[in-house]
Amino acid sequence: YFHLHHQQLPSLFAMHVALRSVSRGLRPDGRKIELKLLCQLTSSYSLGTAPTTSSSSAPSSSSSSSSSSSSSSSSSSSSSSHHHPWAPATRRLSTTSKNPQSREKEEKDDDSMVVAIPLPGILLTNDLFAKMPGFSSLLGTEFEDVSLGDKAVQNHSSLSDAADFLASELSSTYGARARAVLVGHSYGGYAALEFASRHPHLLAGLVLISTQVRADTEHMIERRQEQLRLMQDQGLDGVLETITPFVISPPPGDDERAAELAAEIRRMAGLVGPEAFSRQVHACCSRKDQRETLSKLHPTIPILNVHGKADKITPPRVHQEMKRLLHARGADQVSQSTFLKEAGHLVPLEAPEHFAQLLAEWRSEVAWRLTE
Numbered sequence: 001y002f003h004l005h006h007q008q009l010p011s012l013f014a015m016h017v018a019l020r021s022v023s024r025g026l027r028p029d030g031r032k033i034e035l036k037l038l039c040q041l042t043s044s045y046s047l048g049t050a051p052t053t054s055s056s057s058a059p060s061s062s063s064s065s066s067s068s069s070s071s072s073s074s075s076s077s078s079s080s081s082h083h084h085p086w087a088p089a090t091r092r093l094s095t096t097s098k099n100p101q102s103r104e105k106e107e108k109d110d111d112s113m114v115v116a117i118p119l120p121g122i123l124l125t126n127d128l129f130a131k132m133p134g135f136s137s138l139l140g141t142e143f144e145d146v147s148l149g150d151k152a153v154q155n156h157s158s159l160s161d162a163a164d165f166l167a168s169e170l171s172s173t174y175g176a177r178a179r180a181v182l183v184g185h186s187y188g189g190y191a192a193l194e195f196a197s198r199h200p201h202l203l204a205g206l207v208l209i210s211t212q213v214r215a216d217t218e219h220m221i222e223r224r225q226e227q228l229r230l231m232q233d234q235g236l237d238g239v240l241e242t243i244t245p246f247v248i249s250p251p252p253g254d255d256e257r258a259a260e261l262a263a264e265i266r267r268m269a270g271l272v273g274p275e276a277f278s279r280q281v282h283a284c285c286s287r288k289d290q291r292e293t294l295s296k297l298h299p300t301i302p303i304l305n306v307h308g309k310a311d312k313i314t315p316p317r318v319h320q321e322m323k324r325l326l327h328a329r330g331a332d333q334v335s336q337s338t339f340l341k342e343a344g345h346l347v348p349l350e351a352p353e354h355f356a357q358l359l360a361e362w363r364s365e366v367a368w369r370l371t372e
Contacts, residue, residue, distance in 0.1 A: 112177035114204050115170065116141040118149045119188025121210070122280045123240075123269040126150055128185060131352035138359045139181055139205070143174070149183075152191055154276040159194040159283050166191070167199040181205040185348065186313070187280055193290040196297055205302040205366070207359070210311055210345045212318045213290040213325065221285045228281055236274055240266055249310035249344020264349065291325055299331035302366040306358065308343030308350065334366050 116135035120128045126146045129135070136144040148169055156162040170178050181204050184192030189211025196203050216224070230238045244265055250258040269277070297303070303326060307319040316339070323337035338358060343351040 112179060113143070113174045114141045114179050114181060115174055116144040116181045116183060117152075117166065117170075118144070118146060119153050119182060119184040119191050120149065120268075121153075121186030121188055122284070123236075123265070123272050123277055124185070125268045125271050127264075127268055127271075128346065129183075129348045129352075132348060132356045135181075135183055135359075138356060139183075139207075139363050141181055141204075145173075148173075149188070153188050153280065154272060155279070157279040157282045159191055159287050160198065162191045162283065163195040163198045166195055167202055170202060178202070179204040181207070183207040183209070184211060185209040186211050186345065187284065190284065190287050190290075193293055194287070196301075197288075197290060197293040200297065200301075203297075203301055205304075206297075207304045207306070208322070209306045209347050209355075210308065210314050212314050213294050213322060215287055215289040216285055224281045224285055228278060231274055231277065236269055236277065237266075239277070240269055246312045247345050249308065249312065249346075249350065261346065261349065265346075291321075294322065295325040295328045297329060299329060300334065301331075302334040302362075303331075303336075304359070304362050305335070305337040306347055306355070307339055308345060308347050309339045309341040310344040313345045336362055336365070 116139050118126050118129050118135060120126055126149055132138070134144050135141065148166065151169075152162045152166045156165060166180070166182075170180055179202050180195070182192035182195060184190070184207065186209070189208045192206055192208065193211075193213065196206060227239050227242070230242065240262075244262050247265060248258060248261040250261060294303075305319065305322050305326060307314055307316070309316065319337065319339065326332075326335040326337060329335065340347055340351050340354055340358070342354065347355050
């Protein structure tokens with residue numbers, strides 16, 4: 001997570017270079033990383049930080065009280081306020097009010113909880129992201145709700161139900177004004193796009209990993225139905241034996257790494273179970289085309305589109321199509337499309353450090369752009 005304080009820098013350009021240089025130097029190793037970048041420009045502004053708490057439950061009233069007290073204290077000692085980078089476009093990222101009490105009221109009225117929700121792919125759990133630092137620290141959100149993501153992708157037979165469940169739980173747990181940064185991998189990306197289509201007012205940002213926007217073709221639907229028939233005959237082991245070679249992309253000749261990845265997939269699939277897998281397959285077969293959703297999302301919503309160059313399931317042409325749709329959206333300043341050459345379909349598992357570095361750099365870029 002980032003703490004951005006104040007010191008003189010000669011220009012906006014210098015600030016931009018400093019942010020990118022610091023973020024690109026990140027090498028997350030599983031521990032919390034704190035970077036202090038001192039910067040001050042002639043016009044007052046701030047980029048926000050979030051508490052390092054990562055939780056699947058709503059904040060208690062005592063923590064809210066403590067946070068309010070802390071905010072009041074910082075308002076008295078500094079001429080600019082702190083916000084997370086996921087502020088809506090209508091929010092003022094700094095205030096010119098000279099009255100501390102008035103400024104504190106403005107911040108409170110503008111404030112809304114932002115929650116990072118990781119959404120894993122088919123037959124996977126949030127252990128997919130276990131080798132990375134928490135998303136609340138990487139993305140600067142107040143909370144990260146892991147269990148909510150697992151429930152959304154495992155317990156529903158349609159993506160519309162999964163999206164509505166996410167929206168309902170987000171509001172009931174974190175408040176009516178809470179918004180989400182959804183981190184969707186593969187099938188989780190389908191769920192994230194459906195959420196964006198149905199509940200765009202609850203969306204603060206999107207990270208789409210190894211996913212696509214087109215609906216299943218007839219051929220793909222038939223192939224999924226074959227997987228269900230195979231599961232009935234041979235169980236999940238039969239399905240995994242068929243799909244694992246396409247899911248993993250270990251370095252050529254690295255049999256040990258291939259065995260490790262395959263074992264981890266089997267372990268997560270065992271936790272998901274055959275019933276949830278069946279629900280996920282049915283949801284995939286009935287999902288709608290999301291090209292229009294992606295291209296018409298509000299230009300202030302930051303989006304990161306990531307694929308592995310060795311991905312055998314969502315190949316480069318899928319990534320390029322999504323990149324074109326994001327460009328057509330007219331929001332290149334807060335959208336980014338990136339290949340990770342050392343990864344395949346399981347980006348967070350195959351290249352966790354590089355993916356974490358990419359997220360941290362993107363977050364700093366988004367925070368910078370939203371203050372321009």
